[in-house]
Amino acid sequence: MVAEAQNLKVSVWRGTGETGEFETFDVPSRESQTVLDVVSWIQQQADPTLTYRFACRVGMCGSCAMMVNGIPRWTCRTHVKKVSENNTLRIEPLRNMPVIKDLVADMDPFFDKWVSAEALHHPTSTRNDAITPVDATTPERQAADAGIECINCGICYAACDTVAGNPDYLGPAALQRAWTLLNDAKDGGRIAILDAVSGSGGCHNCHSMGSCTRYCPNELDPMSAIAGLKRETFRHALRRKRDA
Amino acid sequence: MLDLKLYMAQRLTALIMAPLVIGHIAVMIYAIQGGLSAAEILGRTQGSVFWFAFYGLFVLAVSVHAAIGLRVIAHEWGGLKGPALSALTWAVGLGLLIMGARAVWAVTWA
Numbered sequence: 001m002v003a004e005a006q007n008l009k010v011s012v013w014r015g016t017g018e019t020g021e022f023e024t025f026d027v028p029s030r031e032s033q034t035v036l037d038v039v040s041w042i043q044q045q046a047d048p049t050l051t052y053r054f055a056c057r058v059g060m061c062g063s064c065a066m067m068v069n070g071i072p073r074w075t076c077r078t079h080v081k082k083v084s085e086n087n088t089l090r091i092e093p094l095r096n097m098p099v100i101k102d103l104v105a106d107m108d109p110f111f112d113k114w115v116s117a118e119a120l121h122h123p124t125s126t127r128n129d130a131i132t133p134v135d136a137t138t139p140e141r142q143a144a145d146a147g148i149e150c151i152n153c154g155i156c157y158a159a160c161d162t163v164a165g166n167p168d169y170l171g172p173a174a175l176q177r178a179w180t181l182l183n184d185a186k187d188g189g190r191i192a193i194l195d196a197v198s199g200s201g202g203c204h205n206c207h208s209m210g211s212c213t214r215y216c217p218n219e220l221d222p223m224s225a226i227a228g229l230k231r232e233t234f235r236h237a238l239r240r241k242r243d244a
Numbered sequence: 245m246l247d248l249k250l251y252m253a254q255r256l257t258a259l260i261m262a263p264l265v266i267g268h269i270a271v272m273i274y275a276i277q278g279g280l281s282a283a284e285i286l287g288r289t290q291g292s293v294f295w296f297a298f299y300g301l302f303v304l305a306v307s308v309h310a311a312i313g314l315r316v317i318a319h320e321w322g323g324l325k326g327p328a329l330s331a332l333t334w335a336v337g338l339g340l341l342i343m344g345a346r347a348v349w350a351v352t353w354a
Contacts, residue, residue, distance in 0.1 A: 165320030198247060199247055200245050201245070204251035230251070233248050
């Protein structure tokens with residue numbers, strides 16, 4: 001590790017619940033340093049009471065997302081050099097979620113909305129039945145595959161301006177999972193999903209501003225998944241009316 | 245705040261409005277360029293079933309469409325919710341409908 005002459009000026013949000021303020025730390029600048037490295041350095045070298053969350057450090061677990069200079073990012077895969085402005089960093093807990101302490105956001109509302117969106121598996125068979133074949137070439141499977149690598153990091157939810165203005169909105173992550181399940185041959189919850197995403201906080205609140213797709217660290221496209229849900233719910237409602 | 249029914253109502257009224265807006269603008273340009281007087285315009289619209297249906301449908305679609313659009317803005321930007329939000333939606337929708345219907349009535353039938 002080659003130490004560089006300049007230190008980083010890092011403002012970190014400190015506080016419990018709704019109250020708090022920024023505290024500034026001088027952190028030695030290093031080659032190939034991630035934002036998570038910076039936060040860990042502060043906790044290990046400057047203030048052991050700093051609270052933050054991480055686990056895998058390689059972009060798989062989705063635990064370490066924070067706001068970095070106002071933009072939600074996975075901190076373990078974000079290089080300081082790419083995001084610092086004049087050697088300064090401003091690190092905050094994820095937007096659109098309540099704060100527990102310091103950099104730890106309360107993700108309960110986020111995951112509760114996954115359940116509200118029926119973004120959970122609806123089994124179609126028992127262990128005694130044959131396994132439903134999955135044909136990778138169908139358009140439905142390809143639509144499911146396009147969104148399936150979500151790591152639940154909450155970055156799209158923090159980036160979403162519709163969530164910011166409309167706290168009941170289910171948000172991009174939950175709706176994208178609902179969309180992948182809707183297209184999954186092994187999921188039997190079609191009607192439950194369509195009803196769940198058609199309520200007052202449902203997919204129709206999306207304004208297609210696209211921050212979810214812009215900031216998803218796995219380069220997924222929740223905005224298009226939500227557009228798919230809007231189309232499918234619309235079609236389903238028209239069909240239901242015709243059949244009634 | 246915006247469920248499937250409201251969403252569908254807004255999209256369907258947008259579909260209705262698209263050709264009507266084009267027709268409306270074309271008529272405005274035609275009326276002004278030809279130098280039509282108010283009396284000449286009224287002479288063509290009064291008793292006309294076509295213009296009654298054209299602008300009647302337009303007013304209906306606008307009332308529904310605008311009420312839902314303003315509802316979204318009032319909620320997301322103004323923080324309005326619950327009964328107050330519903331009241332605003334209905335007030336805007338009915339207000340536009342009454343004003344628009346009066347105007348359509350005045351130029352086609354009254």
